[in-house]
Amino acid sequence: MIKSIKIDNFKSLVGFECELSKFSCLIGLNGAGKSTILQALDFLSQLMAGDMENWLELRHWDKSDLNSRLTRTSNITFEVVIDSLWGDITWRGSFNRSSLKCTQELVKLELVGETTESAYHSRDLRLFKVDDGQCSIGHVSKNHDFSELDSKGFQKALKPDSFPVVFKYSGSVLSGIIDKQLSPPLSALKKQLLQLKSLDLLAPDALRQRSQSSDKDLGLGGEKLSAFLSELNRQQQLELMDKLRVIYPSFKDFRIFHSKPGWKQLLISEVFNDHQIITEARHVNDGMLRLIAILAQTQTDHSFLLFDEIENGINPELVEQLVHWLQDATQQILVTTHSPMILNYLEDQAATEGVLLVYKTPEGYTRTKHFFEIPAMAEKLSVLGPGEVFIDTDLVALVKEINNSNVRIQ
């Protein structure tokens, strides 16, 4: 799970930091930076995947769109903390947006220490470092079972290796190093980032397209839905169809029709009074297509799913079930929403831990705050549902209040 991120100089994220839960929900006024946070997470994921040029192209962005206009800093710096079998892994780096490369990187592992009567011992172990064109990495001797090592054993098992970065890479240097060369914690970090999937541009038009590609994943906007569904294994498809039948009683199944060589088309079959109707994806309602895309993602091996404005096109009647599925999903989930219904179906504790108010400081920097930990909101939550508190709160005034109190603290 990604526990927290820090990022500086990415769009409106200047000196930004944010803690994430298993299910996090971003709320806030338009323009506060909710979608930017999703984009930042996708950016961090892409650093591990490499090929930053292609990523910019897919988003229709230029290099100059990446950095903040609020500062004069050139590089984008970041920190990601994930939890792992061995302890928290922290990845820090500095990304040069001209070369689209991380010029500095550091990965360290905070080993889960042994607890003695007097103290809890934990120690940081450096796993990877890039600085000044030089890379140092801890290689692993094959004989070690990492899950059973204590801190001393762990250190011994890692054989430090240092070499100049003479190969081509984009994003993180780790994107250019094959998995075999990575120690298990480094490999876990890379996998965690690579398995992040952001659907922040999910759009009905894109979902409706027939697809030619056999890519295993959806496009940013939901393109290639039919190809993606056809790539799910039968069990995943059946589970997805079961879920769709719960919320759409008339839904029977979906199938992928190979219209001509290489082309895949999604057909939805529904039954009304024993009468079966088969509809092409391009004629299916927006809400159903979005739900298929969202729920299908929860059937994949992605570890972290991001959805922007999760409620779009989805009937309030279906929101309860959707929220339960998302909360029960094996993946870590981050959604943005303007819907009090989404919030109202969260239990108070989940809302307190996971709902983050995204707001801007007077300088224009995006910040987050646990919404229900704000004393006045906690007071309201004691008698109201989470969605009721949201709907009842004057967010403009609340943000002003937070900014005023921050000024006082400073």
Place this chain on the structure above:
Amino acid sequence: MWLLLSGEGVSDIGACHPAMDFCESTEFKAAPMAWFVDQCIELKLNYSHIDNHLVRFIGKQKLTELSKSLAQKKKLRLSGSKQKKETLYYRRNARAFAIEAKKLEQELNDTVVAVLFRDADGTQSSRRGEWQAKWDSMKNGFSEEGFNRGVPMIPNPKSEAWLLCAVKDNPYQHCTSLEDESGNDNSANPLKEQLKVALNGETTTDQLTELVKNKVIDISRIDMPSFNQFKDQLDYVLTA
């Protein structure tokens, strides 16, 4: 006639001793705002409910639980022209309080006047929401449960403003401006500090209670909109 009270804590309306969810007069330790209610009623009916043990009390924690149980996940009341923002908390508390007041009327087979105390602006600094909307919302909460002997007691921004008005050198002047001050104790020149200065530091709950009981803090000197509206509504339910 009986009086049912509930408030924020020991320093405004009062609390049960020993601490419990509900209590009767003998276990209820009245604080300044309870005495305000009692004295306002005494002016009208010529007897004290506190002295005559005609008071029942519900603790805030219990009322909060009862209010929370009224929240329905599927039923969301949208804010709009009929329901302003920053009011639902007051309405929901009032509904739960009205339900308890009606139960008490049945139990006692007598009428109950229910006074619910809440700060208008306890923890804020930017005055979210209008005071009048909060007051109306509490009143609507009583009506929603079909209870018409409910009285909102919402000092603006908090009870110190009323107490301060009662002890000001020129009581009838400038009290209204106290309603524009912040209820936040961390603000510049907070009401709590102003009261401390006005009363030479005698502002513990026990000291304030004594000052109200002895009418050193005199309710007849308070002339400010949030107090007048409370008093008018209390007078109305007493005569209705």
